[in-house]
Amino acid sequence: AQTVTQSQPEMSVQEAETVTLSCTYDTSESNYYLFWYKQPPSRQMILVIRQEAYKQQNATENRFSVNFQKAAKSFSLKISDSQLGDTAMYFCAFMRGSNYQLIWGAGTKLIIKP
C-alpha cells in the first residue's frame, strides 16, 4: 500500500527566512505524481506545486520549490522569503498513475512569526 509520511507535525520560522518541509512516500510504482497543498485557517485547500515522477527537474512556483529525490522517495517543499500569509497547514499528497487516487500525508503546521 502507498503511504505518505510528513515527519514534522509543526514548524515555525521568522518572516523572510527559508523553511523546508519534509515528505517521504512509499510506492512500488514508477508512474506517479506528487503534490503540495496549503490549507490556511479558512480551511480551503490550495494547490501549491506539483511534480511528475518521470521529470528529473524539480518543480518551482515563485517562492516555492521542491527537492524531488526519486531514489530516496523524498519530496520536500522549500519556501523562500517566507511571508505571514504562508502560515497554514501543508499537506503532501501522492497520486498513483494507475488509478489516479490521491494519498495524503498527515500535514505539517507551519507558523511564520513576524
Next chain:
Amino acid sequence: NAGVTQTPKFQVLKTGQSMTLQCAQDMNHEYMSWYRQDPGMGLRLIHYSVGAGITDQGEVPNGYNVSRSTTEDFPLRLLSAAPSQTSVYFCASSYSMPRGQNEKLFFGSGTQLSVL
C-alpha cells in the same frame, strides 16, 4: 465566481440521525469527490464521481452514500450517523478525473460535522 459550494459549514447530529451534506459546483466539472479530514491524518477519499450517473467508492466508503443526478451536484448522505463520523468533510471537483498533469482540484471550504 462561486466555485465549489458546501453546505452546511457546521452540523451537530445525534447518533443514529441521518443527514445530507450538499456540494455544488458551477464550473461544469465532470469529476467530483468527497474527502474526510481527521486530526493527525491526511484526507481520505470517501466516494467520487466521474460524471452524472456514475459514482464509485474511495478509501473509506462505509456509512456513506452518494448520487450524481446532475453535473453540478454531488450530495453525501449519512444514513445513520455514528461518533466515528465526526470529522471535517471536503468536497472537491476538477474538469476531468485528476491525472496529475493539468487538472487542478478545486476544494470547497469544508463542513465540520460532530456526532454526539
